[in-house]
Amino acid sequence: MIDLDLLQTFVSVVDSGGFTRAGDRVKRTQSTISQQIKKLEEQVGRALLVRQRACRSVQLTEDGERLLGYARRLVGLAREVGDMMSCADIRGVVSLGIPEDFPIDQLIRLITGFNQRFPDIRLDISNGLSSSLIAQMERRELDMAVVKRNSGDGEAIAIWPEHLSWVAGPDLPLDQDTVPLVVYAPGCLYRERAIRALELAGRRWRIAFASPSLTSIQAAISANLGLSLLPGNAIRPDHRIVSTELGLGVPPSTELALVAASRILTNAQKLVADFLIEHVN
Secondary structure, three states: OOOHHHHHHHHHHHHHOOHHHHHHHHOOOHHHHHHHHHHHHHHHOOOOEEOOOOOOOOEEOHHHHHHHHHHHHHHHHHHHHHHHHHOOOOOEEEEEEEEOOOOHHHHHHHHHHHHHHOOOEEEEEEEEOHHHHHHHHHOOOOOEEEEEEEOOOOOOOEEEEEOEEEEEOOOOOOOOOEEEEEEOOOOOHHHHHHHHHHHHOOOEEEEEEEOOOHHHHHHHHHOOOOEEEEEHHHOOOOOEEOHHHHOOOOOOOEEEEEEEOOOOOOHHHHHHHHHHHHHOO
């Protein structure tokens, strides 16, 4: 039987990109990590990593690639079992704010996955603009929120960088004197970024379509109603990235940030935070 601890080390080496960084992650020395990988290779009877002195990055053999998927699933299941047993007595309700334009399919997967792992903790989800979610937290109407903000704008439990692009539909002409915009409602960070960029460039603009719904924004872009600023995970296959063609340069990055109403989290809130850190991408 393969040692689960060895599989965890193997996954850590691959994910961190090397023996030294894996050691830092799991609080073990590089030599210990090397010994564990060697022991795992002996157990499976296959070489899992390509060892090249000149190359610092980790390279998997074909057998290593085949094992990695199984290793991830086994380690993940073990973590879920540990969570279930150690948190069996934790109950409660956590109110969580999510941006209005957060991809709905990803949100449903997150809620479903959390509910399956922690059935005694209920998530109450509120959607809205990030500015509204922050105001709700200040009034203690929300325990936590994932908000969109300028990069480096304050403390956070976790941060996921967002890289924005100017996006157009497949047939939208880009040489219009007045640039048509597809935007969210007033107060949206993307809307403010788009308008400011055009004004700084001396370009005239008009709001061609506005909606609080990401799905509606995506459909309007696809229908060639106008330009918009979107993060990578919101760009559809039929959208064109036109940042270079517009001559406006690459838009400044934004970020998703997980923030809380209180510096001291309850046990239930800590579980929500850890789950989001593990699964939001």
